[in-house]
Amino acid sequence: xxxxxxxxxxxxxxxxxxxxxxxxxxxxxxxxxxxxxxxxxxxxxxxxxxxxxxxxxxxxxxxxxxxxxxxxxxxxxxxxxxxxxx
Amino acid sequence: xxxxxxxxxxxxxxxxxxxxxxxxxxxxxxxxxxxxxxxxxxxxxxxxxxxxxxxxxxxxxxxxxxxxxxxxxxxxxxxxxxxxxxxxxxxxxxxxxxxxxxxxxxxxxxxxxxxxxxxxxxxxxxxxxxxxxxxxxxxxxxxxxxxxxxxxxxxxxxxxxxxxxxxxxxxxxxxxxxxxxxxxxxxxxxxxxxxxxxxxx
Numbered sequence: 001x002x003x004x005x006x007x008x009x010x011x012x013x014x015x016x017x018x019x020x021x022x023x024x025x026x027x028x029x030x031x032x033x034x035x036x037x038x039x040x041x042x043x044x045x046x047x048x049x050x051x052x053x054x055x056x057x058x059x060x061x062x063x064x065x066x067x068x069x070x071x072x073x074x075x076x077x078x079x080x081x082x083x084x085x086x
Numbered sequence: 087x088x089x090x091x092x093x094x095x096x097x098x099x100x101x102x103x104x105x106x107x108x109x110x111x112x113x114x115x116x117x118x119x120x121x122x123x124x125x126x127x128x129x130x131x132x133x134x135x136x137x138x139x140x141x142x143x144x145x146x147x148x149x150x151x152x153x154x155x156x157x158x159x160x161x162x163x164x165x166x167x168x169x170x171x172x173x174x175x176x177x178x179x180x181x182x183x184x185x186x187x188x189x190x191x192x193x194x195x196x197x198x199x200x201x202x203x204x205x206x207x208x209x210x211x212x213x214x215x216x217x218x219x220x221x222x223x224x225x226x227x228x229x230x231x232x233x234x235x236x237x238x239x240x241x242x243x244x245x246x247x248x249x250x251x252x253x254x255x256x257x258x259x260x261x262x263x264x265x266x267x268x269x270x271x272x273x274x275x276x277x278x279x280x281x282x283x284x285x286x287x
Contacts, residue, residue, distance in 0.1 A: 013191050017263040044201045045270070051203045051210075052270045053238055056223075059216055060239045064116040070133050074115060075108070077137045078144060083108035 008035055009042050020050050094156060099147050111140055114157065117240060118164045124235045125168040127224045135171060139164040154249055161242070161250045165232055172228050194267040198274035202281055209280055222272040226265050233258055234265035 012032055018024035019032055036043040066074070075084045094113060098106040115136060122135035142163050150159055209215065223231060236247045237258070248258045 010192070010195060013195060013267075014263065017259060017266060041196070041199045044199050045196045047201060047203050048198075048274055049266060049270050052273050053266060055210060055219060055273070056234075056238050056269075057241070058211060059219055060120065060241065064120060066115045066119045066136070070119065070129075070136070071112075071115065073133070074111065074137055074140065078107070078111065078140055080104060080108045080111065083105060086112070 009039060012042065016046065016049060020046065020053065096150065096152055096156065100150070107144065110143075110156070114160050115140070117157075118160060121161070121164055121235055121240060122168050124220065124223055124239055125228075125231060126171060127220065131171055131175075135164060135167045138167045142167070158246060158249050161236065161240070162252075165236070165250055169228060169232060191264065191267070194264050196267065196271065198271050198278070200274055200278040200281065202274060202277035205277055205280060205284070209284070210277070215276075215280075218276045219273070222269050222276075225272065226268055230261045230265035230268070233261040234269070237262055238266070 012028075012035060015024055015028050015032065019029060024032075032042075032046075036046060072084055075081060094110050095103075095106055099110060118139050119132055119136045122132035122139075123129065126132055126135065139160065143160060146163075150156075154162075223234065226234060232251065233247060233253075236242045236250055237244065242250065244255050244258055244262075247253075247262075248255045251258070
């Protein structure tokens with residue numbers, strides 16, 4: 001790791017978001033993939049970046065409901081009392 | 087990615103149809119509440135944003151021209167409300183990353199290199215871990231936070247996020263990258279500790 005040239009890691013940093021989203025151009029993709037064969041740190045960064053994003057996706061999946069009392073207060077605030085019963 | 091499960095009639099809304107408005111509220115309130123909660127981290131604040139968003143939407147329905155989708159429009163109102171409340175609570179906040187928008191990302195260069203992906207899912211998403219995930223979002227600068235919440239939690243595209251926030255796609259991408267890198271660092275510290283604990287068990 002110590003004799004590793006970090007300028008490559010730095011230059012690729014700006015492309016990582018597009019890379020994990022699958023929207024990066026072919027050429028840069030290839031550059032990243034060649035780089036991470038040799039660079040364990042960048043490999044880990046990409047894996048854990050992907051995992052970070054997917055964990056947040058998962059937390060969103062089970063949090064889309066408004067608590068019942070919050071919904072009720074919302075309907076009253078909006079003068080929609082007569083529509084509280086769905 | 088933003089899809090409307092039930093078709094809401096903009097015409098009926100503009101004509102003052104209250105039942106249609108209640109359908110609008112039920113269709114979008116879950117997403118608006120989640121966005122507000124992730125932005126502010128406090129349930130009562132999230133409820134304020136939720137109520138203000140629909141009050142404003144109701145007031146301004148007549149100005150809704152349909153140039154953007156209803157969901158984009160509502161997300162825009164909600165994002166503004168959330169940011170306004172944040173600034174009210176923390177007037178000292180400055181839009182720290184606007185100045186450095188064109189810089190390279192050198193401040194964001196990774197320093198944590200532990201691979202914690204091998205942790206089992208029940209550890210990664212335990213209620214304790216979920217609280218840590220939420221806390222990490224709270225540590226993001228607000229301009230990055232709103233981009234991250236819209237894109238990676240609400241699942242909007244880059245283009246939709248840029249429409250909601252009235253930002254260029256380039257600015258959205260820059261903020262998103264920084265937010266993601268920042269969160270990865272913080273989660274790496276958190277999960278490394280979990281890994282260590284696990285190896286001692």
